[in-house]
Amino acid sequence: xxxxxxxxxxxxxxxxxxxxxxxxxxxxxxxxxxxxxxxxxxxxxxxxxxxxxxxxxxxxxxxxxxxxxxxxxxxxxxxxxxxxxxxxxxxxxxxxxxxxxxxxxxxxxxxxxxxxxxxxxxxxxxxxxxxxxxxxxxxxxxxxxxxxxxxxxxxxxxxxxxxxxxxxxxxxxxxxxxxxxxxxxxxxxxxxxxxxxxxxxxxxxxxxxxxxxxxxxxxxxxxxxxxxxxxxxxxxxxxxxxxxxxxxxxxxxxxxxxxxxxxxxxxx
Amino acid sequence: xxxxxxxxxxxxxxxxxxxxxxxxxxxxxxxxxxxxxxxxxxxxxxxxxxxxxxxxxxxxxxxxxxxxxxxxxxxxxxxxxxxxxxxxxxxxxxxxxxxxxxxxxxxxxxxxxxxxxxxxxxxxxxxxxxxxxxxxxxxxxxxxxxxxxxxxxxxxxxxxxxxxxxxxxxxxxxxxxxxxxxxxxxxxxxxxxxxxxxxxxxxxxxxxxxxxxxxxxxxxxxxx
Numbered sequence: 001x002x003x004x005x006x007x008x009x010x011x012x013x014x015x016x017x018x019x020x021x022x023x024x025x026x027x028x029x030x031x032x033x034x035x036x037x038x039x040x041x042x043x044x045x046x047x048x049x050x051x052x053x054x055x056x057x058x059x060x061x062x063x064x065x066x067x068x069x070x071x072x073x074x075x076x077x078x079x080x081x082x083x084x085x086x087x088x089x090x091x092x093x094x095x096x097x098x099x100x101x102x103x104x105x106x107x108x109x110x111x112x113x114x115x116x117x118x119x120x121x122x123x124x125x126x127x128x129x130x131x132x133x134x135x136x137x138x139x140x141x142x143x144x145x146x147x148x149x150x151x152x153x154x155x156x157x158x159x160x161x162x163x164x165x166x167x168x169x170x171x172x173x174x175x176x177x178x179x180x181x182x183x184x185x186x187x188x189x190x191x192x193x194x195x196x197x198x199x200x201x202x203x204x205x206x207x208x209x210x211x212x213x214x215x216x217x218x219x220x221x222x223x224x225x226x227x228x229x230x231x232x233x234x235x236x237x238x239x240x241x242x243x244x245x246x247x248x249x250x251x252x253x254x255x256x257x258x259x260x261x262x263x264x265x266x267x268x
Numbered sequence: 269x270x271x272x273x274x275x276x277x278x279x280x281x282x283x284x285x286x287x288x289x290x291x292x293x294x295x296x297x298x299x300x301x302x303x304x305x306x307x308x309x310x311x312x313x314x315x316x317x318x319x320x321x322x323x324x325x326x327x328x329x330x331x332x333x334x335x336x337x338x339x340x341x342x343x344x345x346x347x348x349x350x351x352x353x354x355x356x357x358x359x360x361x362x363x364x365x366x367x368x369x370x371x372x373x374x375x376x377x378x379x380x381x382x383x384x385x386x387x388x389x390x391x392x393x394x395x396x397x398x399x400x401x402x403x404x405x406x407x408x409x410x411x412x413x414x415x416x417x418x419x420x421x422x423x424x425x426x427x428x429x430x431x432x433x434x435x436x437x438x439x440x441x442x443x444x445x446x447x448x449x450x451x452x453x454x455x456x457x458x459x460x461x462x463x464x465x466x467x468x469x470x471x472x473x474x475x476x477x478x479x480x481x482x483x484x485x486x487x488x489x490x491x492x
Contacts, residue, residue, distance in 0.1 A: 160363035167322060168376035168428065169353030254348040256324035 005214050017042070056130065065124040072110075072133050076102050079137040083144040083242075089152040090263045091249060098144055101241035105140040106133060109234045117226055135206070135227055136234040139191065143235030144242040147187030151243040152262060154179035155250055162257055172255050176247040180240070187239025191232045198228060272298040272464050273355065273432050275336045278318040280311060292489040294319050294466070294482070296432060301458035301465040303475045306484035312468045313360055313436050315484060319466065320357035320434050321348040338431060339462070349381045356430040360437050362414075362421035369412075370405040373424050385428075395423050399450055414441040422450045426457055433457060435467040439474070447471055 020042045027034040059067055080099035084090060110133050114120045120128045155162060158179075165175045198204055203211075206227055210220040250258050276293030288311030296302060306312055317323040321336060321343070336343045336351055343351035353376070364372050370389065377387040389405060396402070399419045403412075412420065418441050425433050435454070439447040451474045458465035458479075469475045481492045 160359070160361070161365050163322060163359065164363045164365065165375070165379075166349075167320060167352060167357040167359060169349045169356070169379050169381040170376075171349045171380055174379055252324055254321070254324055254345050255352070256322060256348070258324070 056126070059126045059130065063124075063126065065122075068124040068126050068129055071126075071130065072106065075134065075137055076106055079141045083141045084148065087145065087149050087152070088265055089149070089156060090265055091152075091246070091261045092263075093249065094148070094246070097245045097249075098148070098242055100245060101144050101238050102137060102140050104241050105234050105237045106136055109136050109140075109230055109237060112233075113226065113230045117230075132227075132230070136230060139231040140234045140238030142190055143187040143238035146190070147183040147239035148242050148246060150186040151179050151183035151246055154182050155257070155259065156262055156264075159257060159259055162251075166251075166255050166257060170255065172248075172251045172253060175251050175255060175257070176244075180243050180247060183243040184236065184239045187243075188232075188236050191228075191235045195228055195232060198224070204228070270340065271295040272462065273319075273336075273338050275319045275355075276334055278315065278334050280314050280318065280323070282309075282311070282314075287487055288314055289484060289487045289489060292318075292484070294489070296464040296466060298464060299459050299461050300479040301455050301467070301477075303478040303481045304466060304468050304484060305475065305481060310484045310486075312484055315489070316357060316434050316436050316466070316468065320355055321351050322357060349379075353379070353381045353383070353428075354430050355432040355434060356425060356428055358421050358425040358433060358435040358438055361440075362417040362438075364409045364412075364417055364420070367409065368406050369403065369409055369420060372409055372420065373405070373427060376428060387427075392423065392427055395426060395453075396420075398453065399423060400446055415443070415446065418442055419446065419450060422454065426453060429457075431462060432464045432466065435465065437468050437470060439469060439471055447474060451477070 020038065024035045024038055026032075027038060055071070059071060076099060079102050080095055083098040083102065084094050087094070110129075113132055113136070114129050115123060118128060118132070123129075162175055162179065165178070194204070204224050204227070207220045207224040210223060211217060215223075249261060252258060273296040274293065277291040278294075279290040279292070280288045282288055292315060294315070304312055304315070314323070318334070319336075333344075336348075336355070338351070338354055365375060370392075373392055374387045376382055377385055392405065396405075396419075399422060401416060401419050401423065403416070409417065409420070418438060422435075422438050425435065425438070433454070438454070439450055442450060451469075451471070454465055454467070455477065457463060465478075467478075469478075475481070483490050483492050
């Protein structure tokens with residue numbers, strides 16, 4: 001069933017670069033002035049993925065558990081940075097909080113998937129662990145970014161409602177429930193959409209990749225289902241954890257709302 | 269005689285770091301209605317937020333920790349939510365939750381600290397009618413006028429029946445008749461033993477009917 005893998009070389013990649021040039025041409029034609037950003041983004045893709053490829057080749061070859069753990073840690077740090085980079089509001093310590101949410105999501109969802117569901121042998125087998133953790137990170141990141149943004153927006157824009165709760169005796173948990181619910185609900189929309197549309201609107205990226213790489217479609221489907229559910233768990237866990245952690249900073253144990261800690265960032 | 273409520277000393281600064289008041293202590297005797305006045309920007313709302321514990325006591329600002337005592341019982345830290353169920357702020361501009369009139373009257377009864385209080389729509393109805401809010405309780409609050417919202421906030425405070433109701437301009441946006449009716453109800457609430465009202469009012473004639481006035485000016489709190 002396994003077809004041969006068609007290897008891609010520099011020539012094929014150069015042709016693919018032409019595809020980005022189409023996007024650039026459209027930008028020029030419509031005067032979107034996105035060419036420069038597009039070029040930089042494309043360049044980043046090539047450099048980042050190239051580096052990752054080189055690192056992965058080494059890590060796969062060495063099969064050292066500490067190297068895998070170290071790489072995963074580095075990945076969580078970058079994911080946390082990305083999660084808060086584009087938020088319109090922030091607070092002191094938001095990066096550390098995002099990292100905590102991401103690391104928690106990685107630890108819980110990651111160990112269930114790699115150790116129980118897939119049953120990776122040995123436990124750190126990089127070929128499985130790194131891509132799966134990468135998927136978890138990418139999706140926790142999205143969940144956290146959306147959820148934190150929504151949570152802080154709720155606190156800022158609807159502070160009168162939060163304080164109305166507090167004024168009538170809400171505990172910290174009670175006062176934080178409405179913003180938390182709004183945040184997690186919003187944070188879960190992307191994964192809900194992609195679960196509902198999976199296979200109908202588009203073949204999910206990972207499944208496409210696996211099929212292109214020669215896996216039997218049903219195996220690719222099985223992996224994709226695992227990945228979808230894993231992503232759902234990771235993004236909802238990330239969304240909830242980040243909002244709960246942030247909430248503890250903004251509402252004290254005495255139930256006072258501390259909006260002075262909130263920082264508005266200029267949009268960009 | 270021991271006051272019903274004693275809270276303070278409070279000190280606060282405004283956003284620019286200017287001192288609003290320092291070492292302000294609020295004492296309310298039982299069964300009294302007290303009006304807090306003072307020039308605008310003097311920190312009246314801030315003081316009400318301190319009394320009700322909506323603004324915490326920043327440990328960093330130094331000075332003695334503020335105490336909040338009601339009927340001889342002191343509240344601090346994690347018992348502040350309970351304090352707020354008994355010393356309740358009806359905040360400026362009559363804030364409302366999105367949803368129905370009923371939801372806006374009912375929400376606090378579901379809180380853990382609400383204790384044995386139960387929401388009773390049969391008590392809400394006559395009170396709403398009395399202040400001229402002859403609207404169904406399933407009406408969405410977003411359809412209410414500013415004056416109606418303020419009346420609803422007064423009804424909410426009275427129904428909740430805390431020991432001390434702290435009201436920040438509860439009568440704003442009301443015509444003279446409605447303001448007088450609402451204030452009458454607030455006085456009736458305050459004059460029961462074990463209760464008191466502390467209010468900022470912009471109606472001078474009505475304010476004159478309170479039992480006492482305290483004035484916040486140039487950072488000092490004085491009984492007048």
